[in-house]
Each structure stands twice: as C-alpha cells, then as structure tokens.
Amino acid sequence: VSTPRVDDLSDDDLEVLVSLSPALQMPNLEVITVAALRSMLASRPDLARVAREASRVIGYSRHPERGSALDGLSDDLRSRLLAALAGTYFMAEKVRADLGYTGPRSLPIDGAELDQSPMVTNLIAGSVALRPHDGPSGG
Amino acid sequence: MASRGRVDVIVVGSGASGAVIALRMARAGFSVVCLEQGAWPRTSDFRGRHLDSELAAAGPFNPNPNVRAAPYDYPIDDSQSDVAPLMFNGVGGSTVLYGAQWYPLLPSDFRVWSTDGVASDWPISYDDLASYYEENQVAFGVAGLSGNPAFPPGPPPPYPALPIGRIGELAAKGLQSLGWHWWPATNAILPKAVGRRGGCIQLGACVSGCPVGAKASTDLTHWPAAVRAGVDLRTSATASEITCDRNGRATGVAYMDDEHRLHHQQARIIVLAANGIGTPRLMLLSSGRRAANGIANSSGLVGRGLMIHPHRSLLATFNEDLGSSQGPMGASVVSLQFCQSDPSRGFRRGFKLTCTPTGGPYGLWALHRALNPSEPPYQFVRRRLNHSLRFAVMAEDLPNDDNRVELHSTLADAHGIQAPSVMYQTSDESRRILDFGLNRASEAARAAGAVAIDVLPPDRNTGWHLLGTARMGNNPETSVVDSWCCTHDVRNLYVVDGSVFVTASSLNPTATIAAIALRAADGIIRHRRDQSAPE
Numbered sequence: 001v002s003t004p005r006v007d008d009l010s011d012d013d014l015e016v017l018v019s020l021s022p023a024l025q026m027p028n029l030e031v032i033t034v035a036a037l038r039s040m041l042a043s044r045p046d047l048a049r050v051a052r053e054a055s056r057v058i059g060y061s062r063h064p065e066r067g068s069a070l071d072g073l074s075d076d077l078r079s080r081l082l083a084a085l086a087g088t089y090f091m092a093e094k095v096r097a098d099l100g101y102t103g104p105r106s107l108p109i110d111g112a113e114l115d116q117s118p119m120v121t122n123l124i125a126g127s128v129a130l131r132p133h134d135g136p137s138g139g
Numbered sequence: 140m141a142s143r144g145r146v147d148v149i150v151v152g153s154g155a156s157g158a159v160i161a162l163r164m165a166r167a168g169f170s171v172v173c174l175e176q177g178a179w180p181r182t183s184d185f186r187g188r189h190l191d192s193e194l195a196a197a198g199p200f201n202p203n204p205n206v207r208a209a210p211y212d213y214p215i216d217d218s219q220s221d222v223a224p225l226m227f228n229g230v231g232g233s234t235v236l237y238g239a240q241w242y243p244l245l246p247s248d249f250r251v252w253s254t255d256g257v258a259s260d261w262p263i264s265y266d267d268l269a270s271y272y273e274e275n276q277v278a279f280g281v282a283g284l285s286g287n288p289a290f291p292p293g294p295p296p297p298y299p300a301l302p303i304g305r306i307g308e309l310a311a312k313g314l315q316s317l318g319w320h321w322w323p324a325t326n327a328i329l330p331k332a333v334g335r336r337g338g339c340i341q342l343g344a345c346v347s348g349c350p351v352g353a354k355a356s357t358d359l360t361h362w363p364a365a366v367r368a369g370v371d372l373r374t375s376a377t378a379s380e381i382t383c384d385r386n387g388r389a390t391g392v393a394y395m396d397d398e399h400r401l402h403h404q405q406a407r408i409i410v411l412a413a414n415g416i417g418t419p420r421l422m423l424l425s426s427g428r429r430a431a432n433g434i435a436n437s438s439g440l441v442g443r444g445l446m447i448h449p450h451r452s453l454l455a456t457f458n459e460d461l462g463s464s465q466g467p468m469g470a471s472v473v474s475l476q477f478c479q480s481d482p483s484r485g486f487r488r489g490f491k492l493t494c495t496p497t498g499g500p501y502g503l504w505a506l507h508r509a510l511n512p513s514e515p516p517y518q519f520v521r522r523r524l525n526h527s528l529r530f531a532v533m534a535e536d537l538p539n540d541d542n543r544v545e546l547h548s549t550l551a552d553a554h555g556i557q558a559p560s561v562m563y564q565t566s567d568e569s570r571r572i573l574d575f576g577l578n579r580a581s582e583a584a585r586a587a588g589a590v591a592i593d594v595l596p597p598d599r600n601t602g603w604h605l606l607g608t609a610r611m612g613n614n615p616e617t618s619v620v621d622s623w624c625c626t627h628d629v630r631n632l633y634v635v636d637g638s639v640f641v642t643a644s645s646l647n648p649t650a651t652i653a654a655i656a657l658r659a660a661d662g663i664i665r666h667r668r669d670q671s672a673p674e
Contacts, residue, residue, distance in 0.1 A: 103190040107341040109330045123311045127321055
C-alpha cells in the first residue's frame with residue numbers, strides 16, 4: 001500500500017461526502033465540516049488510507065442503484081464518495097466504540113483441539129449417527 | 140521472438156494444480172519451467188490485521204479480476220453471465236484468496252449418470268484419487284476431524300479441526316435437532332505454527348490473503364520446495380499461444396514478459412493449469428493451420444460446459460454475542476445432508492450447506508445495500524455485527540454446453556491478447572436447488588434459535604469454482620482430455636486444473652483439483668519413455 005495522500009480527495013469531494021451523511025441515515029456520524037474531516041485524515045494516515053482506498057476501489061464499479069441522494073453526481077463520483085464515506089464512517093473511533101468493534105484481533109488457536117466443551121463433544125457424538133440420506137457414499 | 144532451449148515440461152499457471160504437478164515432476168527428475176502471469180504475493184501486503192482489512196478485500200485483493208484490475212490480470216467480459224468469475228493471478232493462483240475448505244468429492248459424485256441418469260460418469264473413481272487426497276492433505280496441512288460419516292473411512296487429517304466457535308455450536312445444534320448430517324468443517328488452515336507458516340489467529344481475512352501464512356496457498360506450501368527442486372518459475376510471464384509442429388504435436392508456449400516482449404519456450408510436454416477460464420482461453424488462442432478452432436478441440440468442447448457452483452446465503456441473527464466478525468472464513472461446520480439426489484425434492488443432485496462467520500462491519504454494510512431493508516443501515520450493522528452467522532447454500536450445477544468461455548472479439552489484456560467472454564446462466568433446476576436449500580437453511584437457523592433471518596439476494600461475486608471447460612472422458616467426441624488428463628488430440632498436451640471436471644459435485648473442488656494434478660503427474664512420469672519429442 002503506497003503512502004497515503006489526503007489530497008487525493010478534493011474539497012469538493014469532501015463537501016459532498018459530508019453532505020451525504022444525513023441522507024444515508026447514519027445518525028451516529030457527527031456532522032463534521034470539510035476542514036474537520038481533512039484535518040482528521042491528515043492526522044490519521046491510516047484513516048486517510050482507508051478513505052483513499054475506498055475511493056479507488058469502488059471507483060472501478062458502477063452502482064447506479066445506490067439512491068436518489070446521489071442523483072446529480074456522476075456515477076464515478078458518487079460511487080467513490082459513498083465508499084469513502086463508508087470507509088471513514090466505519091473506521092471512525094466513535095463509531096467503532098459504539099459498535100464494540102475494534103478491528104481484527106489476533107485470536108490464536110495455538111494448536112488447540114477442536115472445542116472440547118461437553119456440548120460440542122455430545123453434538124459430534126450424535127452426528128456420527130446422522131448420515132446423509134443414502135449413507136456414506138462409499139464404493 | 141527469442142526461443143529458449145527445450146525443457147521436459149512447461150506448466151502454465153502456478154495455483155493448486157500447477158504447483159502440485161511442477162513439484163512432483165521436478166522431484167522425478169524432469170526439467171520444468173512454470174509460466175505465471177502474476178507476481179509472488181507478499182504476505183506483508185495482506186491487510187488482515189488492520190482496520191482497513193475489509194476495504195483491502197474489496198480492492199487490491201478483490202477476487203474479481205475486473206475490479207482488482209491489476210496489471211497482470213486479464214479482463215473478463217461477464218456481461219452475459221449470472222455469476223462473475225473470481226480468481227487470483229500470481230504465484231499460488233487462487234489459493235492465495237480462497238477460503239480453503241478442503242473436501243474430497245463423494246464417491247457417488249463420480250458416477251452421476253449411473254445413479255441419477257444425468258450428465259456423465261467420470262472415467263475415474265474416488266478410489267483412483269484416494270491416495271492422492273491423502274497425500275495432499277499432508278502437503279497442504281489440512282485441519283479436520285476424522286470420522287465424518289458422509290465419507291469413506293481414511294486416514295485422519297494431519298491437524299485437529301479448527302474450533303467451530305459459538306456459531307458452529309449453534310448451527311450444529313440446529314442441524315442436529317432436525318436430524319440432519321453435520322460435521323466440523325475441514326480446512327487447509329494450520330491451527331498452529333509449522334515451519335515458516337504461522338498458526339491461524341482467526342482474523343477472518345482468509346479471502347483477502349492470510350497475513351500469517353496459516354492458510355495453505357501454494358506460494359507457501361509448494362513453491363519454495365519446487366524452486367529448490369529446480370523448477371524455473373517465471374513470473375510476469377503471460378502465455379499467449381501453444382505452438383505446434385506440422386504433425387500437430389505441441390512444441391512449446393509463446394509468452395509475453397512484463398515489457399511486452401514475446402518469448403518462446405520449447406518443451407516436450409505442455410501442462411495447462413490456468414483454471415477453468417484461463418486454460419480454455421489459451422487453448423482457443425492456440426489456433427493454427429491444424430487447429431482452426433483452438434488446439435485439442437476436435438470435439439468442439441473446449442470452453443464448453445462451464446460449471447460454477449450457484450450460491451445463495453442467509454444471515455441468521457441471535458441475541459448473544461457470537462464473535463462472528465472473525466474466524467476462519469471458509470466454514471465452521473458443514474452439512475452434506477442434501478448433496479445427493481432425492482426425487483421427492485423436485486430436482487436432481489443437490490447442495491452443500493455451510494455455516495460461516497459474517498466478517499466485519501463493512502461487509503455487513505454491503506449486505507444491507509444488497510438487501511435494502513427498511514431498517515437504517517447503521518442499525519442494521521449494529522444489530523448483526525458479531526451477532527450473526529451465515530448459512531451458505533452451494534448447489535451442484537449440471538454441465539450445459541451453452542454455459543461457456545469464448546474469446547472476446549475486441550476486449551484484450553495489457554499485452555493485446557484476446558480476453559475471454561464468459562456466458563453462464565443459472566438453470567431453472569439450480570434455482571430450485573437454491574430455493575430448497577435456503578428453506579432448509581432457514582429451518583436450521585430457526586432451530587438454532589435465530590431471532591431474525593435475512594435471506595440475501597443472489598450475489599454475482601460467487602464464481603470461485605471454475606469447472607468443466609475441458610472435460611475428462613474416454614470418448615474423444617464428447618470430451619477433451621482422457622482419464623490421465625492428456626488431450627485426446629495432442630498427446631503431449633495436458634490439462635490438470637478444474638477444467639477437466641466432468642460434473643461439479645456440491646463440494647469445494649480444490650482438494651480434487653490438486654489430487655487430479657498429482658495423479659496426472661504420476662501418469663506422465665510412469666510413461667516417460669513413451670513420449671517422443673515433437674519435431
């Protein structure tokens with residue numbers, strides 16, 4: 001992933017992005033200004049990368065069904081902006097805290113055997129007796 | 140065009156089948172060149188540990204080459220297809236991005252004509268592949284629980300099954316209460332670190348590249364050993380034509396490098412391992428004086444009979460926290476209750492049912508867009524994130540020659556090589572299978588205690604399994620390759636990828652693709668003295 005550049009999103013892009021948030025029914029997203037959004041992205045290169053990547057990614061595809069709130073914009077611009085909004089929206093700390101989502105976490109298995117709980121053990125024991133309708137398809 | 144001295148074997152493609160056969164043949168003493176149009180993937184590029192993981196999965200690691208649009212991808216015209224083909228081009232091929240579910244076919248899958256009167260029987264049986272399944276599950280590092288009553292007895296997988304998690308417990312409870320078969324899923328994912336590969340840490344990022352190398356992709360499992368064994372693996376090498384001598388024997392492969400320079404590599408044997416679209420594309424591109432409709436295509440079946448495993452799924456939401464944003468993304472538990480024909484259901488053959496995690500918030504937000512329910516998007520995500528599981532229905536589609544790969548008249552890749560067109564229409568029978576499967580999945584979800592069920596609309600981006608476009612058979616008029624994967628028409632040209640599938644089964648194909656490739660390698664090795672060199 002290359003070095004993030006906030007400038008990849010123009011002021012006009014950000015203006016539309018901000019204006020779209022209420023139309024997209026995202027109530028927990030605070031109303032923010034273009035300047036605030038740019039400032040946030042400038043101080044958080046990880047979020048800037050998210051926004052830029054989202055723009056780049058979805059810019060390849062056309063999704064004209066995405067709603068009247070985007071009418072009047074080109075397919076390309078509205079796709080890029082919507083994706084950028086989604087990216088920044090879900091990754092904003094406030095929203096992550098509300099969702100209880102902290103991003104991918106490392107949950108090592110460390111070679112542990114399949115769940116050893118009595119419930120799973122009993123389920124598996126029961127499943128041995130359950131065969132597909134014509135039994136094991138051997139021979 | 141620079142032509143290089145003759146080697147024993149050229150393998151085109153470095154994915155599951157290409158890696159397996161290249162390594163086997165190099166170890167048997169053959170000189171092997173592998174042409175791979177992409178590059179080595181770098182584990183450090185994978186974003187699975189990071190907040191933008193889901194966006195990376197939608198972008199630079201998107202399995203749809205038309206979206207990913209990397210320089211080494213070829214475009215695919217899928218405008219006439221219900222399903223978008225998915226793949227990865229690079230060392231390891233699509234194993235870099237697959238979910239790593241790892242099952243043999245059922246023995247009955249090889250004889251659907253005999254049992255159900257549909258399609259054709261395979262010219263090989265489960266028993267022909269059994270030892271190769273066993274060998275490959277060690278080579279790839281498969282984790283699973285032995286004793287699955289749906290399969291014949293065999294040696295256990297080398298690693299214990301991954302934890303099925305709370306989603307698996309709930310799904311198992313639901314399936315069991317209905318009296319339906321289920322079993323912990325078998326995955327080619329290491330539960331603990333082995334060598335340079337890490338153990339699974341359940342990031343939920345399998346399908347955008349495993350950042351710890353726990354998932355078995357052949358760039359990790361096979362290629363380091365293959366290169367040490369002497370395979371000349373050439374990246375950024377895009378095959379453009381199989382060349383032939385005046386007797387119709389293959390003489391080598393022409394290919395382009397990343398600066399659009401044309402090369403030619405001579406070989407005694409050509410092996411195609413470029414997946415169910417890339418392989419027929421190359422065969423159709425290779426039309427000369429003796430093969431106006433493409434090489435080894437006297438049957439007219441090259442590119443025909445594409446099978447792609449139609450797919451539908453639902454979200455089942457529970458009140459409790461399931462931790463379902465993470466976990467191995469292939470499957471937690473699997474049910475093979477409905478894999479085989481039951482005339483009372485109104486369709487032939489059947490489907491596989493799996494329970495999988497849902498992934499993170501961006502993916503759920505995307506599902507909301509697809510569903511478009513009255514519930515506001517944010518509420519939709521918040522209610523389901525870590526509280527949902529997905530039941531996926533994967534249908535066995537029967538071969539239909541109208542479902543096909545052709546060369547596009549104008550679309551081309553970065554080298555100017557004609558791109559493929561893919562035509563795939565989901566049959567009425569497949570739709571009946573999917574509808575039936577979704578109803579069964581809903582029953583299982585309710586039995587498991589789900590408080591809400593969202594049946595997701597058809598998703599075009601499910602074309603992972605590209606099968607049947609150079610099918611295997613004993614009759615040259617109705618098949619492209621024989622039971623050893625050698626083309627009927629050109630006896631030093633082999634196809635070893637999913638193209639050779641006669642029927643699709645409803646099980647994931649990678650284990651069978653790898654088994655077929657290994658068996659084909661042994662066939663070539665056994666008959667090495669019979670292979671005369673082309674002129």
